Amino acid sequence: MNPFIAQIKQQFSSGTMTIRLVMVNVGVFAAIQLLNALERLQILSFLEGLPQGFVSQYFFALPVFRLSFLLQPWTLVSSLFAHFGFLHLLGNLLFLYFAGQTYERFFGAKRLLHLYLLGGIAGNLTEILAHQLFPALQGTSFSVVGASGAIMAIFMALAFSQPQLQVQLFGIFPLRIYMLALFFFLKDLSSLGTADQIAHFAHIGGALFGIWSIQQFWHIRLSRPWLGINLRSNKSHLKVKKGGRPLTDEQFRAQKQARQARLDTILDKISKKGYDALSKAEKDFLFQQSKDV
Numbered sequence: 001m002n003p004f005i006a007q008i009k010q011q012f013s014s015g016t017m018t019i020r021l022v023m024v025n026v027g028v029f030a031a032i033q034l035l036n037a038l039e040r041l042q043i044l045s046f047l048e049g050l051p052q053g054f055v056s057q058y059f060f061a062l063p064v065f066r067l068s069f070l071l072q073p074w075t076l077v078s079s080l081f082a083h084f085g086f087l088h089l090l091g092n093l094l095f096l097y098f099a100g101q102t103y104e105r106f107f108g109a110k111r112l113l114h115l116y117l118l119g120g121i122a123g124n125l126t127e128i129l130a131h132q133l134f135p136a137l138q139g140t141s142f143s144v145v146g147a148s149g150a151i152m153a154i155f156m157a158l159a160f161s162q163p164q165l166q167v168q169l170f171g172i173f174p175l176r177i178y179m180l181a182l183f184f185f186l187k188d189l190s191s192l193g194t195a196d197q198i199a200h201f202a203h204i205g206g207a208l209f210g211i212w213s214i215q216q217f218w219h220i221r222l223s224r225p226w227l228g229i230n231l232r233s234n235k236s237h238l239k240v241k242k243g244g245r246p247l248t249d250e251q252f253r254a255q256k257q258a259r260q261a262r263l264d265t266i267l268d269k270i271s272k273k274g275y276d277a278l279s280k281a282e283k284d285f286l287f288q289q290s291k292d293v
Contacts, residue, residue: 017109018100021116022093025147028081029089032056056084061143062124064131080120082145092147098167099155106161108273112154119153119209126205136193144199149206156181156210181207 012023035056038044044055051057060082062075069075083089104112127144131137158165159181169175185207188200266282278286 016101016104017112018097018104021100021113021147022097025081025083025089025093025096028060028078029083029086032060032082032084053084056082057143061145062128064128064142064144065140066132067128069128076121076124077117079124079143079145080117080147080150083147084145088146092151095155096147096151099151099158102162102165103154103158106158108277110273110277115153115157115210115213116147116150119157119206119213120147120150122209123149123152123199123202123204123206126208127199127202130201134193142197142199144202146199148199149202152184152203152206153210153213155184156207157214158210160211160214 008023012020015023035044036053039052039055058072060075060078061084062079063069063072083092100112100116103115107115124144127149131140131142159177163176163178165177166174167177167180169180185204188203188207191198191200192204194200262285266278266286269277269282
């Protein structure tokens with residue numbers, strides 16, 4: 001196998017979910033550019049008379065004119081990975097890499113993938129709904145492409161779960177992540193209804209979905225940094241009674257060591273596979289330990 005292809009395959013199979021999402025976005029971009037080049041070279045002769053870029057638009061761009069997306073329902077998902085310009089791709093992938101790697105470290109790969117897809121779809125549906133509701137947008141020919149809505153979902157979820165996380169703006173200026181999230185949200189809000197050809201409603205829809213996704217976890221107190229609870233604490237506990245009699249020192253230490261061993265196993269599992277990989281018994285145990293700290 002070609003070393004270059006082998007390296008790509010190895011990165012995709014063993015890399016983080018963030019890396020995989022970046023690679024899929026790059027792969028789709030390459031496919032779009034190839035399709036457009038074949039059209040320009042008139043190799044796809046059956047497309048004669050159709051607008052330039054028809055194939056790539058048909059398969060990867062989400063139409064929002066009335067309910068025309070119903071004729072291309074797959075674009076609700078395919079558009080989340082599609083970029084037609086290099087600068088658009090580069091900007092989104094830099095943002096995705098920063099937000100995705102950090103989010104994945106806290107929540108795991110599986111949840112990152114779910115949030116990317118569901119947050120992006122929520123953003124797309126918000127854009128479609130806005131074009132049906134607001135008179136200024138009705139009747140406009142507009143298509144949605146890009147990972148921006150999905151990335152906003154990830155970024156806002158990260159900001160709401162870890163608001164004190166510090167980031168370096170341009171590598172120089174330290175900022176709390178919630179400040180940056182608020183800036184992007186207000187920027188989209190202030191641009192609604194303008195003719196800049198940017199899907200601001202998709203961004204806002206994705207952002208709101210990201211916030212909602214974090215809200216679902218706030219009722220569970222886990223040993224995670226964003227909730228400020230440390231289940232690996234060495235804080236001593238009172239000796240519990242068993243059968244009406246206090247435990248001996250040996251029994252107490254044995255129980256404490258057993259609990260800590262099980263806790264370490266569960267936390268390691270979360271760090272590798274994410275919280276969703278836990279069984280109900282493991283989640284219940286983790287919740288009980290967080291209450292005892």
